[in-house]
Amino acid sequence: MGLVKSEGIVLKAGRLRETSKIVNLYTDRFGKLTVVAKGALKPGSRFGADLEVCNHILAVIYRREGKEIDYLSSTDILNDFPKTKAELPKWTAACGACELVDKATSGEEAQAQLFASLLGALKGIEDSASGRVAVHFWHFVLRLLEILGYRPDFSSCVKCRKMAEEDEVLFSAADGGLVCRNCSIGAEFYHKLSKSTAGKVSLLQRGRSENLSRINLTRSEKEEIRRVLPAFWKYHLGDKLDLKSFEFMEKVAGDRVR
Numbered sequence: 001m002g003l004v005k006s007e008g009i010v011l012k013a014g015r016l017r018e019t020s021k022i023v024n025l026y027t028d029r030f031g032k033l034t035v036v037a038k039g040a041l042k043p044g045s046r047f048g049a050d051l052e053v054c055n056h057i058l059a060v061i062y063r064r065e066g067k068e069i070d071y072l073s074s075t076d077i078l079n080d081f082p083k084t085k086a087e088l089p090k091w092t093a094a095c096g097a098c099e100l101v102d103k104a105t106s107g108e109e110a111q112a113q114l115f116a117s118l119l120g121a122l123k124g125i126e127d128s129a130s131g132r133v134a135v136h137f138w139h140f141v142l143r144l145l146e147i148l149g150y151r152p153d154f155s156s157c158v159k160c161r162k163m164a165e166e167d168e169v170l171f172s173a174a175d176g177g178l179v180c181r182n183c184s185i186g187a188e189f190y191h192k193l194s195k196s197t198a199g200k201v202s203l204l205q206r207g208r209s210e211n212l213s214r215i216n217l218t219r220s221e222k223e224e225i226r227r228v229l230p231a232f233w234k235y236h237l238g239d240k241l242d243l244k245s246f247e248f249m250e251k252v253a254g255d256r257v258r
């Protein structure tokens with residue numbers, strides 16, 4: 001083990017004793033690590049403001065064999081996302097993305113892919129017009145679900161594979177996707193959503209982060225997505241997190257996360 005170098009994104013940062021910080025870092029090489037930055041809260045610390053949530057850093061880490069906590073030796077800032085920190089809707093979405101990763105990962109998942117997706121989302125949020133933050137956030141949530149092994153199917157009925165013909169379709173978190181009228185008979189709980197919302201989610205799911213600019217979400221589509229995707233997340237990953245990220249988005253951002 002010993003000294004290793006990796007890029008990382010700060011998912012969570014807290015105080016440890018008087019002058020140190022304890023940080024959850026999602027690294028491209030090792031997945032999620034918990035690291036201690038000794039003296040990070042002392043004036044003039046070598047870590048400066050590098051360890052704020054959402055920052056993309058280059059970290060030199062002292063890894064300890066078999067220990068849960070490693071030590072941060074030094075950091076360089078690669079991107080501190082200034083526009084994101086200056087605008088509440090962007091900041092809410094970026095912190096939400098980091099929180100979801102923090103809660104849902106253990107470091108054993110597809111690390112480089114997850115790291116690249118999170119970094120892509122943070123850059124997308126930083127560079128987007130504030131009205132387009134939701135497109136980047138939900139695209140990331142769908143990517144994260146897929147990387148974690150949960151891919152909701154918004155393309156056709158998960159039971160009979162028929163495409164929906166009605167304007168309103170049904171979504172079942174338990175069944176993992178859309179369910180047509182025929183197949184839904186006798187079943188317990190469904191979310192209704194418009195066919196246009198299902199189509200947009202499917203586009204977000206298949207779209208690459210570079211060409212999200214072609215996707216626009218209306219206000220009602222955003223509202224439906226805010227009901228359906230957190231419900232799906234909660235059903236499949238609920239025991240792993242208390243969903244603060246989604247609640248936070250509802251409360252603080254509401255319609256402002258557009």
Ligand SMILES: [Zn+2]
Pocket residue numbers: 157158159160161162179180181182183
């Ligand atoms: Zn069906």
